[in-house]
Amino acid sequence: DTEVTQTPKHLVMGMTNKKSLKCEQHMGHRAMYWYKQKAKKPPELMFVYSYEKLSINESVPSRFSPECPNSSLLNLHLHALQPEDSALYLCASSPSVGENYGYTFGSGTRLTVV
Amino acid sequence: GIQVEQSPPDLILQEGANSTLRCNFSDSVNNLQWFHQNPWGQLINLFYIPSGTKQNGRLSATTVATERYSLLYISSSQTTDSGVYFCAVVGSARQLTFGSGTQLTVLP
Numbered sequence: 001d002t003e004v005t006q007t008p009k010h011l012v013m014g015m016t017n018k019k020s021l022k023c024e025q026h027m028g029h030r031a032m033y034w035y036k037q038k039a040k041k042p043p044e045l046m047f048v049y050s051y052e053k054l055s056i057n058e059s060v061p062s063r064f065s066p067e068c069p070n071s072s073l074l075n076l077h078l079h080a081l082q083p084e085d086s087a088l089y090l091c092a093s094s095p096s097v098g099e100n101y102g103y104t105f106g107s108g109t110r111l112t113v114v
Numbered sequence: 115g116i117q118v119e120q121s122p123p124d125l126i127l128q129e130g131a132n133s134t135l136r137c138n139f140s141d142s143v144n145n146l147q148w149f150h151q152n153p154w155g156q157l158i159n160l161f162y163i164p165s166g167t168k169q170n171g172r173l174s175a176t177t178v179a180t181e182r183y184s185l186l187y188i189s190s191s192q193t194t195d196s197g198v199y200f201c202a203v204v205g206s207a208r209q210l211t212f213g214s215g216t217q218l219t220v221l222p
Contacts, residue, residue: 033210042200042212043157056209088155092210100144102162103202103210108155 002027006091006106014114015081021109023074023091029104031097032074034066035090037108043090049074050097081113116141116205118213126219127191135186135216137201145204146177148186151215152197160186160199191220 004025013019023032031050035043048056049068057066063085065077074091091106117140127133137146148160161168161175163184168175172191177184188195201213 037155042214045209045211048209090155090157097208100164102145102147102159104159105149105157108157110155 002104004091004093004104004106006089006109008109009107010110010112012112012114013078013081015083017081018077018079020078021076021089021091021111023076023106024072025093025104026072027093027095027104028071029093029095030071031094031101032068033092033094033103034074034076035092035105037088037090039087047076048097055097078111081111083113086111086113115207115209116143116203116211118201118203118211120199120201120213120216122216123214124217124219126221129191129193129220129222131191131220132187132189133191133218135188135199135201135218137184137186137203137213139182139184139201139203139205141205142182143179143203143205145210146179146184147202147210148175148184149200149202150195150197151200157200188218191218193220193222196220 034046037043047066052068067075088108090108094101094103119138149157165179174187198215
């Protein structure tokens with residue numbers, strides 16, 4: 001299995017809702033990432049997990065809460081989002097954090113906040 | 115942090131034409147990848163190429179790490195090649211940083 005699987009593919013949520021995005025990989029990778037991509041912009045890093053521990057938080061607002069329950073699974077919990085949080089959320093994995101490894105991306109969750 | 119510049123920002127081709135996309139980066143890197151993002155948003159890894167030359171069918175890439183640039187060549191372009199091409203690098207901060215992308219449109 002050489003894929004990163006993200007669910008759901010599309011999500012519409014109100015500003016008072018709580019929802020979660022899910023990401024799964026079975027490649028034995030020990031680093032997992034969340035990226036946010038606005039329209040016509042490149043992906044921007046949000047969080048990095050290394051060996052199931054949060055290692056980088058790029059000053060992301062607390063309404064985004066990541067979780068890594070095990071080495072194959074990464075969640076992003078969403079609460080009290082704003083319309084400007086509407087974006088494509090991409091999950092990625094790599095064998096380890098750092099330089100000499102290729103990253104594999106999932107197909108993303110397209111989030112709309114109404 | 116490391117700066118990644120891609121050119122051209124937009125490119126329109128007739129089907130069957132060849133093209134070259136460029137990626138310049140401001141510091142030494144240990145990881146460089148080229149991605150194709152399709153209209154549905156999926157980022158597809160084309161090449162992992164921190165140095166040297168690789169080929170995969172109609173696509174090839176060359177990275178000259180000492181001169182801090184990489185090139186992606188697309189030959190005999192097809193309409194399915196349309197989309198955004200991103201170069202992304204890992205520098206000393208150990209984070210994958212993306213360039214601003216090249217929007218490619220291939221006309222039938």
